[in-house]
Amino acid sequence: MKKVSLFLVAIVSMVMQSVTCLAGDMVIPAGQLPAAAQTFVKKNFPNTAISYVTKEMEFMGATYEARLADGTEIEFDRNGNWDKVDCEYRAVPAALIPAAISQFVKTNHAGASIVKIDKERYGYKIELSNDLDLKFNRNGKFIGIDD
Numbered sequence: 001m002k003k004v005s006l007f008l009v010a011i012v013s014m015v016m017q018s019v020t021c022l023a024g025d026m027v028i029p030a031g032q033l034p035a036a037a038q039t040f041v042k043k044n045f046p047n048t049a050i051s052y053v054t055k056e057m058e059f060m061g062a063t064y065e066a067r068l069a070d071g072t073e074i075e076f077d078r079n080g081n082w083d084k085v086d087c088e089y090r091a092v093p094a095a096l097i098p099a100a101i102s103q104f105v106k107t108n109h110a111g112a113s114i115v116k117i118d119k120e121r122y123g124y125k126i127e128l129s130n131d132l133d134l135k136f137n138r139n140g141k142f143i144g145i146d147d
Helices: 002-023 035-044 099-108
Strands: 026-030 048-060 063-068 073-076 082-086 114-119 122-126 135-136 142-145
Touching: 035 063, 035 073, 099 114, 099 122, 099 135
Parallel strands: none
Antiparallel strands: 026 048, 048 063, 063 073, 073 082, 082 114, 114 122, 122 135, 135 142
């Protein structure tokens, strides 16, 4: 009976430790980012170093967040595809913005730049340098202002 109790305590302890590890973010070396994410950073932010990377274990796999030396935050899915780019007060690289969205902002919000872009289920959510949040469908058609 004592051996069974010790065995059960050991199993419960291991399960709890696994759940705890899955629930939190782990800081990892930049070299452990998926290859697609590393290529993305080098291509779109060639002169900016990666300060740190966190890996979060989720039910469907890991997700990653890279923080660059200039304050930019980039979120990646488990395959290394970008999901969100937040450049704080600097413009998001033009190559990441669909042409229709870029044109809409240029036409309707002259002087404002896109400082954050987030891929959503319905399309894209962007934040402008004037703190206005806009939503677009997958084709880049304006949906509305986000509250």
